[in-house]
């Protein structure tokens with residue numbers, strides 16, 4: 001994700017090419033702006049990257065959610081855990097929850 005960074009680099013070069021290099025008074029101001037934009041682009045790229053990863057992880061890893069009957073904590077597990085484990089351990093209270101018995105989604109319709 002280099003989009004914003006490239007834009008700022010372009011702006012910096014553009015200023016220099018047009019006589020606003022950083023040994024002129026105007027150039028110093030432009031370069032200071034470019035530095036701020038640099039920081040912002042880095043921050044923004046970081047946020048966008050993190051946001052993208054979160055979304056990816058959630059889709060790929062967590063496919064089932066359980067509510068712990070002891071403490072009410074919501075526990076997310078992957079399909080792999082759901083299929084292979086008979087019990088999952090609540091990270092909050094340590095209660096062992098049987099994976100099959102907590103399939104409460106059908107109960108509401110009976």
Ligand SMILES: [Zn+2]
Pocket residue numbers: 068069070071072073090091092093094095
């Ligand atoms: Zn619990």
